[in-house]
Amino acid sequence: MKLIILFITLTGVFSHPLNYGEPRWTIAKDDEGKMHLLDLNPVDAEVEPAFDAWTDTFFLLFTRSNPTEGQRITWTRESLDQSHFRRGGQVRFLIHGWGGSATSGENPMTTREFLALGDYNVIVVDWSVGAGSANYITSRNRVGITGQVVARLIDYLDEIGFATHNNVNVIGISLGAHVSGHTGKNVQRGRINAIFGNDPAGPLFNINNPSDRLDIGDAEYTEAMHTNAGVLGFDEPITHSSFYPNFGRTQPGCGPDISGSCAHARSVFLYAESVNSNRFVARQCASYAEIVAENCPGTGVTAIMGGDSAKPIRGVFFLTTNAESPFAQG
Template sequence: MSYKLLAVFFLCVSKGSALFNDNCVVPPLICPNKNITFWLYTRANENNPHELKVSDTDSIASAPWVKNSPIKVLIHGYTGHKDFSPNTEIRPAYMECCNYNIITVDYNKIALEPCYLQATRNIELVGMCLAQLIDEMVQNHNFQLKQFHVIGFSLGGQTAGYLSNYLKSGKLDRISALDPALPMFATSDKMKKLDFNDAHYVDVLHTNALAKGKLETSGHADFYSNGGVVQPGCKSTKNQTKSGCDHARAPIYYAESILTTTGFYATRCYSWITYIIGLCNLFPSSEEVLYGEYISRNTTGIFFFSTNSEPPYARGSMIKTGRS
């Protein structure tokens, strides 16, 4: 039995046969779509987001844009919404550090529990409608494609891959994928998953590989925090599973990277297997790179870094301090 069939079986059993749940919908690939909304946040309207509508171009023209400033696009994952991770971690960090334009994508209505299988199909529609919005902004409202930086968590990371398939204005400048989702994305078809071709620069963080997140390298630079599978300090609670905690660390680490003066410094290793069997420690790299918001575009390859078990998570330079 293939991995995908096993995943379908597992999800159906664990989620009460969501394949046949009347509340689970897969809308047709038509944009704009009432199930997908876009919200602009700036320092001027941080608590009163402005809705952007392709069907109402005045909503774009009259929005409180910070002119010539970067545009950060945040995409949530399964069961998320505009006031859920990664928005709750990353949006406040940007508001504190910089006067940026933040566009939050909300597709909650087509990513509800227990409808994971449908949600994995629906993110193609989300990517398509987001591409329509960006094309409208670039082609008719004098925005530059280089202004856009897309940051997606879990299913949101995979959504960014679909976005690139439909974008007509050119190639995205940067995608940052935060523990991109694994279930139903174990495929060799690059059109159905995130990969390094989806933007001029794609950086990926892995925090719960082999469970909720992918182990496979998916970008120009892939970072595995604490080995990329489990995170220190995570445990099961009444509100969250251990795996859910590991997965949720991805947007938390990224948000901290925006403001930290300590920094998440990572070292290169040939592969994840090489790291796991300890060869990277036997032959440590003298190269150290910074992960997160301020990553250098020259950074390519596979990297590993350690974190603290509680905030602040960044540990700074391992080479300078002699820590491992």
């Protein structure tokens, strides 16, 4: 029997530019639970030309009239007139991450929560043709154009009087969080009400390049939940309010979690639970440095993590959660 030994550097991959001599490899789980070995050196990768975001991005509408079977909609009046879209109602876009699709677990789970909350139009964005590359870098490089496509639909809904931008929230996980940011950057007829980024992807995104990632200016209100900061998720605050459950790097109940995939995915469960819960009570830290030091005595200001509405809060927040559902402790 042949014995093959593979040496892989599993040191944390942080959200600064990669240089030679820094860790090049990591292991990550995609939205479907499959493990992948990632080469994080962008020098060796080229964008695959097979993905046309304008034809390969699909939108599935879920409402209380069709809570489990999505209707395919496009930016045509006929498509929308023939759908269950509730004109003038609240609209929630859900955007999956790398390796995901419309049927990825977070989408039906979060859709159920929104439809329990109100008679919403929930639109699941399926960019699986773009996000499904085995090469993470290829999928990462498709984030911007996908955001442009989502922005086009939001503008069209406003143009024909079906929805206004202030009734639109966008929720994205991992790479989908940055698609959400590009969506906000590219709308032309207004500003999105709120963007919620669930553990925005860290590898190959840079704190010094806000035009290429989720950023504070992408909506009237932006919020990020950091559950695997500095490994698979972005580490530093990049939104109006930034929540760091359990100090944001590891999560209770995840065990050793060497790849970070359990902690990364935890953001989805926390957000879904938060839609109909006001029990994720967090305290404001004086600075991000207190998160890094894992010492946040609090400033006296509290806030609710997640949920469904824009908030007047700003800053960095800490809270503890349970190891299993229900996760909220407040």
